[in-house]
């Protein structure tokens with residue numbers, strides 16, 4: 262038992278998890294003991310004989326459960342970045358136990374009574390702004406977890422939450438299984454149109470699976486280039502159907518799971534007095550209510566469809582030229598769009614990628630962080646990490662190490678798809694200073710030889726996740742529960758989307774976007790073309806995004822999801838909204854992990870666009886100042902956005918940075934929808 266590293270102090274540099282000592286079988290017994298430890302801490306707080314104070318309720322709560330959180334973050338990270346059948350089994354077993362434990366804490370009647378009493382006196386306690394936020398947020402989390410419920414409602418609420426945790430985990434695992442199981446094997450005869458970088462990656466993917474020839478996988482960095490370049494319409498259709506059919510595998514069909522999840526969420530919202538799950542979820546975010554989200558989407562939907570139609574006309578012309586059928590199908594769109602892009606914007610990924618070597622782009626993003634926030638990054642080679650591809654840097658500001666940053670950039674079978682940021686530890690000072698450990702995950706296809714080259718989309722993804730990473734690294738709050746990026750889900754994408762803008766700043770490109778073989782700087786015409794091309798295909802992109810958003814809202818605005826047939830609902834909604842058939846959607850419900858693999862983004866796929874409104878406004882401030890590194894603005898950006906976490910209400914924080922409330926106009930313009 263003492264040999265369990267999850268229960269010991271970690272005497273590693275920065276108390277990094279001792280990855281080489283941790284085995285899947287350590288988790289379950291460790292969690293059992295850490296649940297008991299955490300519960301004992303809360304029991305002790307509830308049993309205090311002295312009167313409740315901010316310090317012995319809210320601040321003490323912020324200091325509790327740290328060892329449990331440490332194990333939980335580790336499990337989260339490993340099951341996403343370097344999973345195995347054994348870890349997935351742990352994840353399955355632990356999902357409901359973790360939810361049960363959370364319920365036990367957040368339904369702790371004794372502790373809640375003291376917290377509720379303090380909250381009632383909130384205004385006479387002389388709290389500073391951050392303390393007031395902490396008290397409000399903890400109290401809100403208790404109420405939303407059902408702490409005020411009594412009797413049968415209380416019991417049922419706990420069951421609903423626990424069942425939801427189980428179902429959402431299973432949903433995510435089904436998608437992961439569909440993604441890792443499927444390959445489209447290619448032989449010599451199937452390669453028409455595929456550029457060298459894709460052949461290279463497809464060869465490596467086949468080798469990793471001990472398959473002959475080449476293999477296309479359902480990882481975005483494999484499937485999207487395939488749909489873009491393959492001139493074999495039959496294979497594109499096959500790949501497209503596999504990609505959009507995720508979640509419908511007969512042995513692990515996600516549709517019944519989604520149905521149950523929706524039904525339980527509707528019940529959960531009702532128990533807390535909300536009309537629907539959308540009302541319940543959005544009340545907690547910057548938008549406040551579904552109506553605010555609809556108001557935004559209404560400004561977007563029709564202009565996006567109009568732009569989609571004009572793009573489709575261009576694609577038809579292109580199809581006629583190529584002798585391709587005029588009935589454009591979703592599996593034709595990427596392919597024809599690429600042809601139009603080359604014809605009209607002369608923009609060719611194969612021409613662009615040599616300028617965006619991964620190494621150079623990592624240097625570029627570190628350079629930007631240095632100029633905006635005074636950060637420097639020093640790579641460490643002495644740390645034992647969880648996979649040889651992962652790299653680590655000490656991050657310093659004003660002569661002091663403020664974070665450890667991990668970069669995990671390549672796709673592999675043991676990693677889930679997509680790109681994300683997570684932490685191994687939150688920043689905080691309450692009860693002793695803790696250094697944040699932040700990880701960025703990407704899924705770039707690793708080059709078989711030489712430097713991995715990125716498309717400009719990949720570069721944006723890299724900068725995007727780095728923006729989330731900076732949010733975590735720069736966090737500078739007292740209470741870890743308020744540490745960035747702990748902020749509402751429609752705000753948390755502001756720091757990430759904003760950072761994408763610096764990937765196109767001329768002086769950054771001049772210095773870092775250098776040809777992999779010749780070292781030449783990227784030509785100005787090519788940059789101009791990348792910028793011009795940003796508007797291209799925005800009708801398609803916006804329609805696909807908005808359609809997924811509107812269906813997410815519609816699913817969660819139902820007040821009773823009993824008996825909903827997911828497939829029929831999807832079809833009916835697409836018809837009602839007039840989603841163009843050739844567009845497809847970013848995510849169909851059976852594999853819509855954002856909304857069904859957890860509840861953070863449920864009734865919340867809109868958050869990206871909400872944050873884009875904020876982001877366009879924020880970068881607009883630098884453009885107005887005429888300097889992308891304007892020191893005064895950079896300082897405000899640090900103070901009000903990146904370091905502030907949830908210690909300040911978001912509308913107020915944004916106003917302090919920008920000097921006004923955000924307006925949608927800049928976002929619509931930047932998408933070319935005006």
Ligand SMILES: [Zn+2]
Pocket residue numbers: 725729754757
């Ligand atoms: Zn993001």
